[in-house]
Amino acid sequence: MKVLVVSSEVYPFAKTGGLADVAGSLPLALKKAGVDVRIAMPLYTRKIDRCRFNLSSTGVSIELEMAGKRRVGFIDRTDYEEVPVYFVDEREFFDRDELYGTPEGDYPDNWLRFAFFARAVIEMLKPLNFVPDIIHLNDWQTALIPVYLKEVYRHDPELSSIKTLITIHNIAYQGQFDSWIIPEIGLPWSVYHMEALEFYGKVNYLKGGIVYSDAINTVSPTYAKEIQTPEYGYGLDGILRKRSADLYGILNGIDYRTWDPQTDKHIYFNYSLENFETGKTENKKGLLREQGLPYSPDVPVVGIVSRLAAQKGFDLIKDALDEIAGLNLQFVVLGSGDKIYQDMFVEIAKKLPEKFAVTIGFDPVLARKIYAGSDMFLMPSRYEPCGLGQMIALRYGSIPIVRKTGGLADTIIDYDSDPENGYGFMFERYEPSELVDAIKRALKAYSNREKWLEIVRRGMSLDFSWDASAKKYIELYRKLIVG
Ligand code: ADP
DSSP: OEEEEEOSOBTTTBOSSHHHHHHHHHHHHHHHTTOEEEEEEEOOTTTSOTTTTTOEEEEEEEEEEETTEEEEEEEEEEEETTEEEEEEEOHHHHOSSSSSEETTEEOTTHHHHHHHHHHHHHHHHTTTTOOOSEEEEESGGGTHHHHHHHHTSTTOHHHHTOEEEEEESOTTOOOEEETTHHHHTTOOGGGOSTTTTEETTEEEHHHHHHHHSSEEEESSHHHHHHTTSHHHHTTOHHHHHHTGGGEEEOOOOBOTTTSOTTTOTTSSSOOOSTTHHHHHHHHHHHHHHHHTOOOOTTSOEEEEEEEESGGGTHHHHHHHHHHHHTSSOEEEEEEEEOHHHHHHHHHHHHHOTTTEEEEESOOHHHHHHHHHHOSEEEEOOSOOSSOSHHHHHHHTTOEEEEESSHHHHHHOOBTTTOTTTOOBEEEOSOOHHHHHHHHHHHHHHHTSHHHHHHHHHHHHHOOOBHHHHHHHHHHHHHHHHHO
16 A cells, blocks of 8 residues: 655654644554555755755656746655655745744745645656555645645546545644635636635635545544534534545554653653652652752642643633642743733743743753653643643653543543543633632642552553554555545
């Protein structure tokens, strides 16, 4: 079976969020299971070091006329743990400081950048001698691929027989642009109608991906149900309900080699279940020292590693902050995003410097120290397609406090509802009082050492590795190939 995974970000080459983790680790698990899998992504020349990653030219270049200009993309490649990775190198589009935009806003030509990327990926297949059975797309940046395959390449027997699967990692991000772009990206006006790419007077790339792909999936079973409702569907619930027979939910995994407290080079002390108590204490001490907070064994440390966006429940934290700050807890926060939440955390850290340590930014090393040095991990999301943070936290013995939504609902068992099996604290209604109650329940459990260690033991023994999910993807690919 030949599969091409296409993504606008792939760890370890370029990452802004969970999508990169998924696009970097699922292919490795597929490869292990015997799939001939390859990856395609843009070459962000300012992010991806050619020498470090050993990139070389394939000799293939793609020429396309788009938006009134002839454009050339060069295809480079490397092997990432034996998985070939192809990079589309077009300097005008991808030689930029960031992947999608700056704090001032998205790049205004994202419609063209990712349309070019989509076309180039299709065009490179034959010259590279790799026409896959399946193209596995991810999010709106890649969503035009099935549209092009069925509209522009439909008379090409080889290309038009490729099956497509689109994975929706977060339905709030859809890629919506003005309708005048249609001819500029080489599509016929016939795609601009309600059952295809048109969406309230705009062009919606993700909608195109949903309509034109052979199957659709999201990253957890609960989120697959949720996005078919107006509350979670961001306007696409109707079109998803129409395609519900082809809509699946497959939980993400995490890469257990990347995320392992026993081998993690960046934390203060390596540990596993066997030496958990020493390991957690040493990491907690190290983290607090580094963050300028006093250490006390009786005070649990709550970690937050997140994009600072309303999606992640920060408005709830804002409403409950005074009450939370009054609890016997310390917080170590790492995040970047909306100014309102950055300011909120910076202010509270100024006001309560013994309780809150806040770092604004994206810092993968500090993130690991927080997973390792915290007792609890807070993730009260308004919605959460899958969520990787809670799985990573469990692996490092930091117990998640979460809201029951999407992948959080699918991965966490609430301790108080199920004391025999629980390893987290979960609340249902999106209300500050419920959040505070869940934190208080966690605090209560923490105060009983034996009980707490039992909860941690359960959490650290779970298996959220990719192997199980990769099998589900392979089943789905097979189903699509058979037709
Ligand atoms: P998202 O919705 O942002 O994709 P996930 O929980 O699925 O959320 O994945 C987030 C990933 O990004 C995790 O690997 C997490 O550790 C990492 N991450 C989030 N914010 C930061 C940050 N500020 N610094 C470092 N890593 C971060």
